[in-house]
Amino acid sequence: MAEGWPKKRRLLGTKVKRLDGPDKATGRAKYSYDVNRPGMLHGVMLRCPHAHAKIKSIDTAAARKTPGFKALVLVLPAKDWIVVKAGGDALELRSVPNKKKKEKEEQRTVKVTPGVTILRKNKVVAVADLKPDDVVQVEVPDDAVGRELFFAGDEVAAVAADTEEHAEDALRAIKVEYEVLDHLVVEEEVIKNPKKKTTPGALEGNYDTTIKDATKGDVEAGFKEAEATVEGTYGVPVISHQCLETHGLVAEWDADGGLTVWASTQATVATAAALAGRFGLPPAKVKCVTHYMGGGFGSKFGPDVQGFAAADLARRAGAPVKIMLDREEEIIAAGNRPSATGTVKIGGKKDGTITAFAVDCYGSPGYTGGATINLNLMPYVYGDAVANMARSHKVVYTNAGVARAMRAPGHPQNCVLTEFAVDDLAAKLGIDPLVIRRKNLPPNNPKADKVSWAGRRHDIYTEQLDLAVKLSGWNEKWHPPGKGKPGAVRHGIGMALHTWGGFASGSTTPNECSVFISKDGTPTAETSTQDLGTAQRTVTAIVVAEVLGLMPTDVLVKLGESVYGFSSGSGGSTTCPSQAPAALLAAQAARDDLFKKVAPKVGADPKDLAVEAGKVVDAKNKKEWGWKEFCGRLGMDEAKGRGEWSLAISNEPENANISSGQVGGVQTAEVLVDSETGVVRVTHMVAVQDCGLVVNKLACESQVAGGVIMGLNYALFEENIFDKHTGRQVNPDMEFYKLGGLRDMPKITVHMQDMPERGVIGIGEPPTISTAAAIGNAVFNALGVRVPFLPLSPRRVLDALAKGGK
């Protein structure tokens, strides 16, 4: 049986300030954006200004002559060739066919003009340097001709120069002629013209209606059974991740042909692996460093086009190159959350039972991507309790940047569509929506472990609802929609529920952590995982300190370098449930190794030794040693331990409840809506959240508050707006792509439920899911009129009021 989490918790579950807080607050912490290497060049990306176009010609000669110019890369697929013959200005090549893909060998002859670049072993070479059978990559400008570009912002080329300004000048000296093609950037236009094709792929138009409907039970019978039925169309727009630190990296090649990148990434190991693959390097020769990270939210799992370009420019220029996107690029080309528009029909009874739920919806992931990243719309949270439901879903492709995972992919959209419908049904039934929520909670599974989510989810939600009702004053403050105190400014209160997984990573390679204890008593924890701002660095320190009887500040945590063993990308709220157990096992193994090595020197049996706060105790023989004194007996040796963790390991019976998954959450929003201006102010949010064993209560509360803030922006402010004529986003900035500031933020009451018996569960994603739905419902409660589309701007609120909810 695994030793598991300590029964007596000294640090776990307490409020621990993040170790790097002062460094971040003072600017001592160096983010990837802050990294400046000796001799470093600055790179910038050339992007297509048209929403859909083909490259007719490209001329880089003038760019190459601009002051400070160092290197240029065309964005083309990377391909290895084998030299057949090289001489003069001619190069005969054959391809390296991938036999698994049944590729045939290709031949090509390249005339080596000044614009052609030949690379061998990641170095620029001349024809004269080549001999038969050399493996080369060849960049021929004409290869870019005919390339189709699918959104305004699609990458065409990159240049590096000695300064940012010179790089921009060089970029502007590249002459590209485009054949401008028809585009579609507005979803409704796609639906009106379903056969019009402006995006890639085999689909006939941009409108994918081939997704199979999903049904459960008998929907028609369910609606017949209903005492009231409402139908509404609700929607959420495409929004951007808006990472404060934009995407990008600094790339530096070393003399041995190795590559180091300082990247803003949620996945150091995967980023290093992708670069190794792209440049034909053994994985050990690429190192990805991410000591501090300024937000990713699901949009930073690899090098991206600009990361490959930076490394490519660096190998050509023979100098480090930095490319960090600017704000406009960040918004148009670095990922977004797909939209969703759905017509929801819901029927129910006065006792709150939802008898049927049907949704017909669509959303857009940009110019490619598909349904999986998009949505999986079904009655959210209540799905297991509702007997009859149906869903049809369509995907709308537009000439816009491609969606990426964004903090709980699919869930916030799903939550808005479901919870808006629930409150509209409650209004029609003339009941408090809380009645519907309580009535349709997922039932406990009597066959499941009583400790687990499945075994007690009904109980957890019920407790969460009780807490949310109490903390928000729901029973005193709720009034029927539109029936609050009359006046220009109306009060409203709303609620929404959410759920999320948060298991350990399902990666086949387990997450690793190593702990070393030196003779001065300092434990060092090493892991390649990255701290996205989630306080993972502090989590690791807390776990190690708990096991070794120390304080978190006593632990040296080295993280965010791909060379410190394997770690999976920080997605799906998997990092803490993967890394905390790995740190636990590593610390326990290091402690045992310490006992084994020192016990003989102090005349003790390792089996009798235990750690207490600041000391090692032999209870049997009534002896004890101060921690440093005990470690000092290591002499020239060091104690070490390694831990590894994955979903599969967590599923082994002996490891039960070290980590697990599935959480719920309840949020309430209180708003004041000025019915004459349409301005919505959120005054109080309550967020009740479970996440199993709370490692750091302070960081958990911070995560939840951060999730609420993000959700509030989704509710009130954010939207990618495109012009249908130009095909360009009109607000790729922080002026009209709106995010709230401090004065827009409400009082946020966070209640963390600590359930140590369930082990560690991820907390990153869940707390942002239900915020927007709760706020939307609060606005409905205030006005008695549904504002069906986010963001709830003065325009949308006043338009809805003018229509009177019709």
Place this chain on the structure above:
Amino acid sequence: MKNFTYHRPATVAAALPLLDAEWGKTELLAGGTDLLDRQKEYVSQPDKVVSLTGIGGAFKQIAAAGDAVTIGAGVKLADIAESKELAAFPALTGAAGEIAGPQIRNMGTLGGSLCQRNRCWYFRDEHVPCLLKGGKKCFALDGENEYHAVFTQGHPCVIVHPSTLAPPLIALGATAEVVGPKGTRTVPLEKLFQAPAKETQREHTLAPNEVLVAVKIPAKEPPRNASYEVKQRETSEWPLVQAAVAFRPFVKVARDVRVVLGHVAPTPLVSEAAAKALEGKEVTDATATAAGEAAAAGAKPLSGNGYKVALVKTVVKRAALLAAGARPYWEG
């Protein structure tokens, strides 16, 4: 941005010879919160930038003398917001304090606020050839126009004038002092603005070789005055719609009423109709509401900004009530 030569004269007189007779090649720099942005976005690509930051004295001072308060064009927005000399003009100080955020208010100037370029997202996009950049059409007319003009009055370009200080200053009867090659001229502030329609026009009527040096507000028996604006956010936000109201109380009624709308037309817009609705009447909920209705009467919203008509009614009503000293009913 494109390279340029930089000049920092110490006096207005020294600045004048540095200016061009045409727009586009030379730009004046004050706080830089607008110009730098435009240069970095390649929307403005001057060959020469003439900074006014080296000009001291009256250019950077607020001076109360005799029957007027004179505000130098180089005075910072933050200083206007906190000025004791301007305490009688809450319409102005309040509006100044609401502009953007502290960083902008600490850099931005009065002259910059009045002479800045518009915020239309088509104008600000280098790749969109709109009317004001030598193009053939206004993209906002049948494009995304939720923040654009609702009083377009036939203008081919439907920007809104971005200055939040212009409406209160016009309501207060301010005049602008403009210095050019031919000397100094005084312009009633509402005449400082125009609706631009092409690349060679600006949102103001200054000649390319003129400098706005000061704004003068008559201070003898200041009117009651207030400005009210609706903003989607509390933080770093442009008003959606703004109204400034000024009047003189006479027994119980309002006289010499001035109502000026902001962010609804290519220029700050004096609403004679709204003023007439209040003139000679007691400012009450009913008359303030009627003034709002009157102000909105001629509005012709575009496809996406009908909501701004409702906002015009609200801001005029609220500004009038605030000017009359009523308790703000919208603050609970």
